[in-house]
Amino acid sequence: MDDFAKTSRRAFLRGSAAVAAGTVAGKAAAQDAPDPLITELQDWATFTGYGVDETPYGLPIKYEDDVVRRNVAWLTASPISSINFTPIHALEGTITPQGCAFERHHSGAIELTKDDYRLMINGLVDRPLVFTYADLERLPRENHVYFCECAANTGMEWAGAQLNGAQFTHGMIHNMEYTGVPLRALLAEAGLDAAGDLSDKWVYVEGADASSNGRSIPMEKALDDVLVAFKANGEALRMEHGYPVRLVVPGWEGNMWVKWLRRIEITDAAVESREETSKYTDVYEDGTARKWTWEMDAKSVVTSPSPQMPITHGTGPLVISGLAWSGHGKITRVDVSIDGGVNWQTARLGKQGDTKALTRFYLDIEWDGSPMFLQSRAIDETGYVQPTKEALREARGENSVYHNNCIQTWYVNEEGVAENVEVS
Ligand SMILES: Nc1nc2c(c(=O)[nH]1)N[C@H]1C(S)=C(S)[C@@H](COP(=O)(O)O)O[C@H]1N2
Ligand SMILES: [Mo]
Secondary structure (H helix, E strand, O other): OOHHHHHHHHHHHHHHHHHHHOOOOOOOOOOOOOOHHHHOOOHHHHOOOOOOOOOOOOOOOHHHOOOOOEOOHHHOOOOOOEEOEOOOOOOOOOOOOHHHOOOEEOOOOOOOOOOOOEEEEEEOOOOOEEEEHHHHHOOOOEEEEEEEEOOOOOHHHOOOOOOOOHHHHHOOEEEEEEEEEEHHHHHHHHOOHHHOOHHHOEEEEEEOOOOOOOEEEEHHHHOOOOEEEEEEOOEEOOHHHOOOOEEEOOOEOHHHOOOOEEEEEEEOOOOOOHHHOOOOOEEOOOOOEEOOOOEOOOEEEEEEOEOOEOOOOOOEEEEEEEEEEOOOOEEEEEEEEOEOOOOOEEOEEOOOOOEOOOEEEEEEEEEOOOOEEEEEEEEEOOOOEOOOHHHHHHHHOOOOOOOOOOOOEEEEOOOOOEEEEOOO
């Protein structure tokens, strides 16, 4: 052991002694009455457990059965054209398990087999092509972690604090590791010479479901980081996320991430489809519309404590935790305030450097039991700072639904109970 290691070990031991003497709740085992969970033989050590084939594909243990997607019944008229929310308040790290990642369908999720799958590329290409699923598997593929956020995430909060839980205010987001073929590789197979000057060309993408959910993507983005993905978090996409193939459009609004991708057309103008005109567009106070709002601006939220995650351990050490992301690249800093934005402390990032992916942040404090107005604000690599709700309303007016990336406030009372409030 070299000198540095010795000193840091001594420092660490001193540190842990101080912690044991302090307020962390680990019980002083020797002093308490015997704990039957330690001294008595338990059932789980008396009998044998389940065999290896009990669940060929495992589900979470029953004690975690409240960590599920949830919807808000009054939001939409039918579950066929609706949305539910990722339980972000109860998850940790950054990867969203597919089984609880939010779903958004315009005409329901469809069952499409790999055998029945066809992907057509047509329009201004040298060779119109049709790919089968097996064809896609033969092209060079890549792996990337990206967040997918519906532009409507937090949309219900424009006028005032409304939904009581991070799952409902910020849960139209998931973050997965995708495996897929870069769209540019497919376009190269079809050949883009026929398209001529690419700077003003568009790529129209649509799904195989009844809604088709068609969107126009500028050629520059299509040739950049868009993926034609067939795996998420190492396994096949789930039906609800577009099995067998979906589009991944990093940093851009979820609506463009076409599921059950069936056709890609090279065009010389945007199609101006329903999903990019009357929907997924916001209207300013003067009646004019914001056009082509593709990128998801930097945003963050404290996931714990939050209304569904009250503080139950009393005063003392408290881990404040949350998520930050930006469609413009990396998160470089997250600040946390416990007094409604008067004072800010720089949070610790769980891991640095993911681009267009969720970043986990932590602020470890000693909570003295005073009420808190908890906020977080994200800063991305462009220097952009997540705005207050007031600033956002000033810039956009109050008619908006989409692209609400304002700072969220949770009021935490002396009991540790949290609720959604507004402090602007
Ligand atoms: N084909 C198709 N693609 C679609 C949709 C759809 O209804 N049909 N919904 C879009 C919307 S609005 C969003 S936010 C994302 C949601 O992806 P998810 O259901 O995997 O969360 O898919 C997009 N892609
Ligand atoms: Mo969406």
